[in-house]
Amino acid sequence: xxxxxxxxxxxxxxxxxxxxxxxxxxxxxxxxxxxxxxxxxxxxxxxxxxxxxxxxxxxxxxxxxxxxxxxxxxxxxxxxxxxxxxxxxxxxxxxxxxxxxxxxxxxxxxxxxxxxxxxxxxxxxxxxxxxxxxxxxxxxxxxxxxxxxxxxxxxxxxxxxxxxxxxxxxxxxxxxxxxxxxxxxxxxxxxxxxxxxxxxxxxxxxxxxxxxxxxxxxxxxxxxxxxxxxxxxxxxxxxxxxxxxxxxxxxxxxxxxxxxxxxxxxxxxxxxxxxxxxxxxxxxxxxxxxxxxxxxxxxxxxxxxxxxxxxxxxxxxxxxxxxxxxxxxxx
Numbered sequence: 001x002x003x004x005x006x007x008x009x010x011x012x013x014x015x016x017x018x019x020x021x022x023x024x025x026x027x028x029x030x031x032x033x034x035x036x037x038x039x040x041x042x043x044x045x046x047x048x049x050x051x052x053x054x055x056x057x058x059x060x061x062x063x064x065x066x067x068x069x070x071x072x073x074x075x076x077x078x079x080x081x082x083x084x085x086x087x088x089x090x091x092x093x094x095x096x097x098x099x100x101x102x103x104x105x106x107x108x109x110x111x112x113x114x115x116x117x118x119x120x121x122x123x124x125x126x127x128x129x130x131x132x133x134x135x136x137x138x139x140x141x142x143x144x145x146x147x148x149x150x151x152x153x154x155x156x157x158x159x160x161x162x163x164x165x166x167x168x169x170x171x172x173x174x175x176x177x178x179x180x181x182x183x184x185x186x187x188x189x190x191x192x193x194x195x196x197x198x199x200x201x202x203x204x205x206x207x208x209x210x211x212x213x214x215x216x217x218x219x220x221x222x223x224x225x226x227x228x229x230x231x232x233x234x235x236x237x238x239x240x241x242x243x244x245x246x247x248x249x250x251x252x253x254x255x256x257x258x259x260x261x262x263x264x265x266x267x268x269x270x271x272x273x274x275x276x277x278x279x280x281x282x283x284x285x286x287x288x289x290x291x292x293x294x295x296x297x298x299x300x301x302x303x304x305x306x307x308x309x310x311x312x313x314x315x316x317x318x319x320x321x322x323x324x325x326x327x328x329x330x331x
Contacts, residue, residue: 001195001202001300008198012054012076019061019326027064027326030071034081035089036061037071044165045097046173047071049089050157051113052103053078055194056217058327059153059296065325068161069102073116077196077299078218080108086116090125098126098170102160102177104149104217105131128174132156134186134307136245137214137223150217151259151296152184154328155309155319162321180315185246186257187238188305190215191228194262194298217298231268235275238306243283246310250284255291255319257307262297264304269293272304288316295327 005011012034019036020027028039035051050060051073060072070093075081090099101117103109110131117127133144134152159180160173167173190212193202196219203219206212211229215222248254258273269292280287288311296305311319323330 001200003197003200005197011197012074015054015057016061016074023326030088030092033085033088034075035071035073035085035092036064037089037092038064044167045095046164046167046170047093047095047099048102048160048164049073049086049093049099050102051075051081051086051089052106052109053080053218055299056297058294062327063154063157063325065323067165067321067323067330068157068325068328070164077198080106080112083112083115083119086112087119090116090120090127091123094125098128100160100164100170100173100177101127101129102153102157103129103131104153105133105145105147106149106218126170128170130156130160130174130177130181132181132184134181134184135214136185136187136241138216141245148216150186150188151257151305152181152186152307152309154257154259154291154295155184155255155307156180158323158328158330159315159318161323162318165321176314176318180309180318183246183311183315184307184309185242186305186307187242188215188261188303189213189234189238190222190261190301190303192302194219194301212303217296219298219301231271232275235272235306236279239276239279242306242308243285246308248283248285248308248310253286253288253311253316254280255289255309255311256280256287257295258290258292259296259305259307260294261303261305262294262299262301264302269304272306276306289319
């Protein structure tokens with residue numbers, strides 16, 4: 001895989017340097033770490049810290065900003081951030097009322113954030129964790145806590161950021177953020193794998209007529225493999241699985257995310273969006289908002305994911321709150 005890099009071992013700090021340089025003073029690096037935080041005063045009393053492995057840009061650093069996260073602790077490519085990085089970021093964003101952690105449900109991230117939370121508690125900084133587990137392909141509904149977090153991170157971070165800006169307590173921020181997590185489902189498919197910058201090699205191989213279904217964001221193989229089909233039947237199968245798992249019914253209202261996994265064109269994403277809207281309309285499910293683009297990627301992986309978040313009045317109010325960051329803005 002050809003990439004525009006310097007030393008592959010420096011991709012994460014150099015990318016974060018670039019993010020800060022482009023922020024016009026809104027972001028800063030936490031000294032000695034691969035964490036980025038909002039410069040100056042943050043939002044509300046409760047702080048929001050997100051994080052995970054790099055290689056999924058613009059997740060996670062791209063979602064640090066007004067009405068979103070106060071900081072992001074970033075690991076190496078496809079690797080969880082170290083507890084020390086998370087702890088330093090926790091100290092940097094804390095405003096005296098505690099820090100909410102939101103991150104994908106992967107073993108490395110779970111261990112690192114749990115360890116950092118214990119260290120923070122010893123310093124008098126309370127934390128709560130919301131593990132995002134939206135990937136319907138990675139475990140059945142009765143083992144939802146074993147599911148991976150994929151592009152549903154965006155919707156959970158959006159709600160969590162709005163909640164933390166006004167919440168009176170860390171417990172309240174965690175409650176509503178978990179409610180958003182539990183109302184969110186995703187499924188992804190890949191036509192070609194991404195790669196790890198240090199090796200330049202694809203993380204799996206697919207024949208020209210094959211598609212990977214339900215793969216992880218770190219380049220893991222999917223849960224199944226099938227033949228490449230036209231867009232419409234593919235979207236119908238994917239959305240059907242998401243709607244069934246979410247128990248969405250006629251009269252419900254949802255937000256829809258059509259997410260590029262790294263190298264899928266805008267044209268393809270719009271064709272997918274067209275079919276998803278038609279299917280939801282036929283099912284009597286209203287689309288409150290549609291987000292299309294690159295938000296949670298796997299390097300140059302070809303493919304896309306679909307995400308639905310089922311709304312109620314409380315979640316809708318937080319989702320509709322304004323937000324602004326390098327990768328996502330809501331007026």
